[in-house]
Amino acid sequence: MSWLPARTALHAASLLTARRCPHAAGTLAASTPVRQLRTCRQPVSPRLLAAQSRRNLWTSSSSQSRSLVELSAKEKAAIERRETRRRDWAIIKKLTLNLWPKNEWSIRARVLVGLGLLFAGKILNVQVPFVFRSVIDALNVDISADTTVWLLAGGLILAYGATRVGATLCSELLNAVFAKVGQRAVRKVARETFDHLMHLDLQFHLSRQTGGLTRAIDRGTKGITFIIGSIVFRIFPTVVEVGMVCGILTYNFGFQYAMVTALTMIAYTWFTVKTTAWRTQFRQAANKADNKSATIAVDALINYEAVKNFGNEKHEIQRYDDALAKYEDSSLKIASSLAFLNSGQNIIFSTALTAMMFLAAQGIVNGTMTVGDLVMVNQLVFQLSLPLNFLGTVYRELRQSLLDMDTLFKLQGEQNTMKNHPEAQPLRLNGGTIRFENVEFAYNPHRQILKSVSFEIPAGKKVAIVGPSGCGKSTVVKLLGRFYDPRGGRILIDGQDIARVEIESLRSALGVVPQDTPLFHTDIINNIRYGRLDASDEELFEAARKAHIHEAVMKLPDGYKTAVGERGLMISGGEKQRLAIARVLLKNPPILLFDEATSALDPHTEQELMNNVNGILQERHCTSVFIAHRLRTVIDADVIIVLKEGVVVEQGTHEALLAAHGVYYDLWRAQQDENYA
Template identity: 45%
Template sequence: MRPAHSLPPAAEPGAPAPARSDAATLRRLFPYLWAYKWRVLAALLFMVGAKLANVSVPVLLKHLVDAMTLQPGDPRALLVVPAALLVGYGLLRFSTSLFTELRELVFARATEGAARRISLEVFRHLHGLSLRFHLERQTGGMTRDIERGSQAVHSLISYSLYSIVPTLIELVLVLGILGVRFDWWFVAITGSALVVYIGFTVWVTEWRTQFRRSMNELGAKAQSRAVDSLLNYETVKYFNNEGFEARRYDEQLERYRRAAVRSQTTLSLLNTGQQMLIALSLVAMLWRATQGVVDGRMTLGDLVMVNAFMIQLYIPLNFLGVLYREIKQSLVDLEKMFALLEREREVADAPGARPLRHPDGDVQFDDVHFAYEPARPILRGLSFTIPAGRTVAVVGPSGAGKSTLARLLYRFYDVDPASAGTGGGAIRIGGQDIRDVTQHSLRAAIGIVPQDTVLFNDTIGYNIAYGRPDASPAEVEAAARAARIHAFIAATPKGYDTTVGERGLKLSGGEKQRVAIARTLLKNPPILIFDEATSALDSANERAIQAELASAARGKTTLVIAHRLSTVVDAHEILVLDAGQVVERGTHAELLSRGGVYARMWSLQQNERLPEAAPATLAASQDGAAQPA
């Protein structure tokens, strides 16, 4: 019995991520920044230098004022022009700005580098997540989370390293100067005021975080609703539901508006309380300093210095509520992005997975059980083999599990493990269980023409070359000719540089399908899957392209999933699938002679269409191919 390599079930895509503490989020971010540790240390040194220069400005200003404090008519006034102090004052002011800019210049590479690494990891990880996740996700909300998370790296570093930490350094320096030069009442007043101020700010900000979070969630929902509606533009038009979509969007905008008003109201409350505390503390400090001047314990320069210190401290603290809120929000946004990064992959390479050794070998489905949801099994013990270089077609009613075969072969999902209570089984290529090989080597060996073709919003040439990005223009054109789309491309003003629009909507269904065929022909893998590959084509083009597909399939292991039976009459074996099980199998002639399910399907389809010449079929030129009856 083969050991299961399946990971524990992934969390539901729509489920909220488990709560993470702010400290845990910061620890998660730290390695990305510490990769630039020398820049981090240099930035910290420049930051300390900037604060030392900034704190020295009021001290120098005190000496400047004291030097100029002379009685009118004093003959020393002509001699007391403190040129050195004035120059020093200017140099300190300049040094503060210089060190600040040097800090930002040195640390910019670390900030941008960390943001780039995190964004790239999330992007790669999202491509590694299962198809189930991508089918259930909301594109608008997820892209908003990624965008906010990337911006959160910049905001978190900017607000903490450039605002909070420098203010704390300056606070320590100022309290030290006040305690050394004057009595400890100044330290007590300043310290008490700051403790009350910070406590009030944190308490109110924590309280109003719920309103901010609600506003962001409602904003994300409105964004998702708008993106979903715009992605389904044609459907909206088909059913004349522009007004309905606008009302649904407006409902979300109205909820967002109410949440935004609540958030702004609480912000005004916070700002008012902060200003009151600042005013009270400034009055207390200046009263103490004024009393000191009157008593002769302090000079006018000391009064000016204390006032300058208070202004320098309270200007950044005035924004503490905003900074704290933005830091908290940045941590929340970063947590959401890290939650995406840490979402477990439902389908992952097994430990020690090796490349696929024999991609041109047999493809075997061995007692395969599978269900997207446990309560609704799709495949029930399915077994069949596609011999190397041969074509096997699978037909049957909608919902029988035909397209699931392609998804399992690509390992978008794994065959259900026996422990899941839905059976088990295996899919093998060249004798290797595909769960034991790397996904990259597996998918490199398979090419597919899907029934529903989705193209990139780029040029036709780019979409065809996507099958093999290193292909030359001549090879791209050859693939387009084989797919019978070169003439259409050549007739457009921009040729292969013609853009196809969002999801390829500028092309017709048949044109998109021919681009998909050209893309797969260009890839030229040993295993081919044709999932209703010509369903969007007219009969004339279908017959022509069937001949090209037959040529492309020569010598390759091919799985054909079809609804139109006329396209599979020359397959080496035809499987009739119903409710996840094979109910009939054989060649076209054998199945007709039995008069069973396949024969009834054939008769029904022949009665629905005008008599036509039999189209060229996939296996017509393969060795040992059966001839149509």
Template identity: 40%
Template sequence: MNATMTFCPPNITLNEIWVNHGTSKCFMDTVSTCFISSYLMIFGTIQLWMYKKYSTEINENLLGKSTLYNVQKFALYFLPFLSVVRIILQATVLDDKTIYGYMILSTVLTVVIYPYSVHILRVERYKLLPSVPTRGHGLVLLGFWTLAFVSENLVFINIGRLEWWFHLNSLTDQIEMSLFVLRYVTSLVIFALGLKAPGITDMVQNDYRTINDNANVRPRFRQNRLDDNSSTWKNAWHKIKTLAPFLWPKTDILLQFRVLFCFILLASGRVVNLYVPIYNKKIVDSVAEEPVIFRWDLVLIYVGFKFLQGGGTGGMGLLNNLRSFLWIQIQQYTTREVEVELFRHLHSLSLRWHLGRKTGEVLRIMDRGTDSINNLLNYILFSIVPTIVDIVIAIVFFISTFNKWFGIIVFVTMTLYIAATIGVTEWRTKFQRRMNLADNAQKARSVDSLLNFETVKYYGAESYEVKSYREAILKFQTEEWKSMITLNILNTMQNVIICGGLLAGSLLCLHMVVTNDGLTIGDYVLFASYIIQLYVPLNWFGTYYRAIQKNFVDMENMFELLREEQEIIDAPGAGPLVIKRGGVEFSNVSFGYTPERVVLRNISFVAPPGKTIAFVGPSGAGKSTIMRLLFRFYDVEQGAVIVDGQNVKTVRQDTLRSAIGVVPQDTVLFNNTIKYNIQYGKIEAPEADVIAAAKNADIHERILSFPDAYETMVGERGLRLSGGEKQRVAIARTILKSPTIVLLDEATSALDTQTERTIQAALNRVCANRTTIIIAHRLSTIIHADEILVLKDGEIIERGKHNELISYGAVYHNMWQAQLQNNQNGEVAVENGDIDDDDKKAS
């Protein structure tokens, strides 16, 4: 080492910026390190002061372990370590063996400033300011990491200096190059992890889960979402495993051969992409070099390859068109299997889930989710993977055919482009998620409003609905604008990187052609055509990656639906329900829809085979809940529901429900024909049985009066029929099913007195020799019941036959007298129905 240490190397001063066709390392290291260090020290100190004064500690138990957070800290410590190693090697191994002042300054500042950034990083993770969480790092750290990464890229300005270590002419150059690659990769990792913010994201997610756990509330699927800033690649392996059974057509050998042949065509396209610019070069050289020869064979081969390739992205070539044609049936197979499985899963979910869903939102999620699967496959298999393979082939080809500098230019450009695309796209994923949520809300709002158009009309709320829908659209457009503006930022960044790489490579190639440095005009044409051919699909890489991100976001909602667990499932080894006589028993049953709301309390009763049991009581007493438990829409919390001596939890649900027929109070019909809705009770029933069931329900003549008779469309939810007509269709449907157990939930509540008498006679015939459970407000419909149970607040307070309950002079007697009084006064109670003269005689 020199006895006197100087700040810069000999014959170079700090004021000299451009030296020997490149920047002065003394100037660059001094200015960049001092500027970056000053930035972090000033603004980082201000940020720490704010945290010290206003922040609160976060419970460490809320912070989950994060591997990426540990990688982030390691990288921040690794860079100063490299600086120390660099100065040690400078003093011992490298050719100069001289340490200058700027090296010491740069090393000291690096050793100080990066641990300081780790301290700020820990403060952001373990403390929280009294404001809305940013779900990411603050601007101070993001700016610091960005500046550090930019300073590493400034080195490429010196690529033309002959004495620079890029040429790898000595051991010193190789060591310098190795250290640079390590610094560059580490800075890139720090920058990418800074955008992801694994420590901060982990905190938010765990805090969210803890809040839900403390509230003891199981979130619905619309609330159970990933954090806005989390990567869509999170749980990617789980998503792939979920989709795997639908991707490979394991049951169709011909489709499997199609898949293999499509990949062969894809591989062939990579070879064709390489030979197109090669033959273009040969054609140019054949006319540029003496003797000039008319090489029509080269032109023919070149055009043949172009015919196979098509455009720059292969979008119109024979290979791609043939592959697209063969892939159609594979794509349809995947879509079909996913849609069917999702539809099956939705039907397997419990009544509790379906009562809480929004139909419009679920349909929107199903549509986007299934579409996203095919798009995802196409983008990954036929766009992303081929582009990456083409890049690798190009790097190897340029290094072997030209020299290492062309390979480095292509590699650096591609790496920067892909890193920037992935980093920024990951950052803007939250905007896509928020836009999807707003889109879901908009569609759900419109569907909900249209499904309830009658209610809107009743209350004259058309203007309110339009205003609400406008507000939903405005919210969606606000999120859409944020998503689109960040997309423009990404496109600009990608364009700068691609044009920079194209400029560097073109200048180098043209320089070597002009200086006769081993390259011909054909080589320049080869480079230009190949690089443009390569950059065209690469330019779409950002679009493909963004599309993949969007498809992953769309799939997240669908996966949330698929992850919804079935609340009511068959027990392992459950067998079919063996129907003997159809007896029903409730033994000490207690049940509540929520822990705070107990609906049934210690209910016990027996419905003997062939007998009729009736339940009466005020609304909310638990009458309909008993029917739902018998159908096993819910499982009892205490006690047991028994059918013919078999606990309903131990038999298959399908066999249980096939033995029970129900006529609900609120009948909802399919938007199909009357025949279809009646035949739904027994899908395979012949038309004669359908007509017989309609006659027993006293609706046959009414159906024949319609212009289309049994082919009459009933409209959405059956709204084209009157309430009584819908009820009689439901009765006919149950008659056609011919179940062993019959449940009547206010089955004649929507009928007039005359029709009720007719239907009641039909129901009596249908229920003959069948176990029947009736829920009624109109007491005249149950006076024939073998036992009547009076419910109040989830408990049975009276039981017996009609005459017995009248004689008690208690609750049932008062209900009966109230209905008689209403009838005598000419009043028709909306809830209790009509009482006629026969009812008076019955009393």
């Protein structure tokens, strides 16, 4: 019993004593458990007391556990609801700040003018039934043969028309005034998101599928437009109008009319919100299927050549159709549930109109209301049906827009793991000596890529890194550009740890020619100029000549204005690589990194290009690193570093490595045998 809390044991003893001594039950509440045991006529065995205490404790614990499980489920649902509300309000708050931007007085002025137009429009809109009532009452008299419309209600009819026109003009002017406010907010959020995505690390972009990402951004920016439009043109005006109508009905005819109106609004809104919340699951499923189909389509179109080469058109079409089938199923559920929503809304509103008509008719019978009053009440309430009819659609799309914007803002909340060190300084180059010191790296914990790698690349020298596939050659380039940070060791350039160097200054000092050349969907001249945006045409042409691409470009019908197609699919692999080399030569960085940059070239073009590149390296005294698979392209390197299974196994000149009869020698012999075969 030592593990039982004293309080629990005493409580158990009290219960047992009360059960054994019914006449003492009244005394138990007023006295301590110890006293109760002493005054009880039938003594309790300590063993029985302990057993009973354990049973009570077990029963209590089991019951408590079940309660905790049930409570946890309820709490979880409540927490999710609170979290959703908190997230929604955070989104609306953030969006509101964009509607009232700092130091943009023209936007703020438009917001104020828009609010004035909104209230003016609603006041005029509510006045329409009043004028209409006056017209009816003016005509509800005995009319003689010489009576004219102008005499009875001419001015009122003109006022009716003017009021309706005024309300419409205010509404349209509000649209025009707020257009710039909404578009500026969309532009600001879209720019912030794109800016954030451009500064995220490589790991984020490699882990995301482009189709789903672009669709999420597109839907998020559209959601901004819808939320602004819903709040400004639907929700807020409707709330203002309902408040005005309830006040008018109470003042003119009594609280019964306002009560019917208010209860109708509450019932209508409750039904709409609950039903729409139920329908949201179908919309989410449709979105998921839509994202999937978009991703499949983009993936297949980007890899069009691979699809064709392997004859997998039917496979891709089937995958796309499967995603579309899921979207179709969700869309059918959306349509069916919409019919239920619309029917319920109409029943609620029609019931309210019927009740209002009975009240007004009773007022006419009692002589407290006129026929014009009945028409006015009907029209006041009926006018509310127009914005309320859209409440379901607005709420549904508002929920969807909030979900889309939540996805968008989550993208903005993605953390960049590659950040400048708090004490980062610009890179100060003094030749460009690169040093790896015991560098460890792995893309995932289960496979080590680099294992305590150490080597030095002297300033102004040409150094090659070779080795079997998967040994970590290309990883060296990514680490140098700080697309990843090593898990151990450090990398230095001219004695400066690149982890403590400003990333922008580091990358501006590097010129990288990757094996898979990235080209933009524009013309050749702009693809080359991307290396240095302020370069002149002559500088650009000179870089193209050195990259052995100028003559090939000039033979094209449109020359440098020729579009290369998305991802450069309209030109050959060799031409893409030469364009990439021209781009880097135009940048003219002090350190050049070539990651199998000539793998797509024929031997003759490759040799001519390498002669040009070597001449440029000697002329500019650049530090250069060549990641090479074909060893004959780097036999003139000052130092060749050989990697195998993430470890530096050899380094030296071509001749020295051949003489060592090691890994490099085996690679060289294997490639020579392939050439002679």
